[in-house]
Amino acid sequence: DAGVTQSPTHLIKTRGQQVTLRCSPKSGHDTVSWYQQALGQGPQFIFQYYEEEERQRGNFPDRFSGHQFPNYSSELNVNALLLGDSALYLCASTVGGTYSYEQYFGPGTRLTVT
Amino acid sequence: AQSVTQPDIHITVSEGASLELRCNYSYGATPYLFWYVQSPGQGLQLLLKYFSGDTLVQGIKGFEAEFKRSQSSFNLRKPSVHWSDAAEYFCAVGSNTGNQFYFGTGTSLTVIP
Numbered sequence: 744d745a746g747v748t749q750s751p752t753h754l755i756k757t758r759g760q761q762v763t764l765r766c767s768p769k770s771g772h773d774t775v776s777w778y779q780q781a782l783g784q785g786p787q788f789i790f791q792y793y794e795e796e797e798r799q800r801g802n803f804p805d806r807f808s809g810h811q812f813p814n815y816s817s818e819l820n821v822n823a824l825l826l827g828d829s830a831l832y833l834c835a836s837t838v839g840g841t842y843s844y845e846q847y848f849g850p851g852t853r854l855t856v857t
Numbered sequence: 858a859q860s861v862t863q864p865d866i867h868i869t870v871s872e873g874a875s876l877e878l879r880c881n882y883s884y885g886a887t888p889y890l891f892w893y894v895q896s897p898g899q900g901l902q903l904l905l906k907y908f909s910g911d912t913l914v915q916g917i918k919g920f921e922a923e924f925k926r927s928q929s930s931f932n933l934r935k936p937s938v939h940w941s942d943a944a945e946y947f948c949a950v951g952s953n954t955g956n957q958f959y960f961g962t963g964t965s966l967t968v969i970p
């Protein structure tokens with residue numbers, strides 16, 4: 744049973760560019776959340792997708808957008824990259840849009856903006 | 858506003874000693890509480906969770922945590938630490954509506970032989 748997978752593992756981009764990160768949830772999960780973890784910090788909630796809609800959003804600008812596909816996989820898009828966007832981006836999946844079930848995390852995508 | 862505070866940025870313990878990591882939360886309703894561990898270069902692994910019921914919860918790897926509503930705390934404990942427990946530990950609170958989740962800033966644990 745595959746867990747949460749994310750791609751790519753590492754990514755280097757230049758300021759002003761755009762980036763797309765991908766996440767496939769654990770089998771049987773239909774809810775995907777994205778988090779940004781800056782170096783030395785705890786993960787910060789970006790947004791959650793359930794039933795192909797953004798259900799909740801953290802304190803992140805509109806440069807951060809996402810999408811969920813019918814197979815429950817998800818993308819995180821970041822436009823106009825800033826140096827401060829350099830971080831580990833974590834994807835997590837659960838069931839039914841609720842944390843009543845365990846939230847499983849992927850290994851993350853390390854984004855470096857130069 | 859919901860928040861999680863982990864007062865200890867870094868803790869060092871000797872192998873075999875007991876461990877307690879502190880976590881305080883701020884949340885208006887009944888929270889869902891979690892402890893996660895993150896090893897260097899790895900994602901997050903769930904150690905244990907509290908939703909309701911018995912306030913002392915058992916987790917994996919010999920960890921336990923106690924929910925104290927009066928103190929808004931959910932401290933993580935282990936009676937005897939192993940060198941492999943060295944990692945970053947995060948406390949988190951999730952809303953019971955299921956669509957908000959907040960992490961603390963983490964406590965880095967060093968284990969000395």
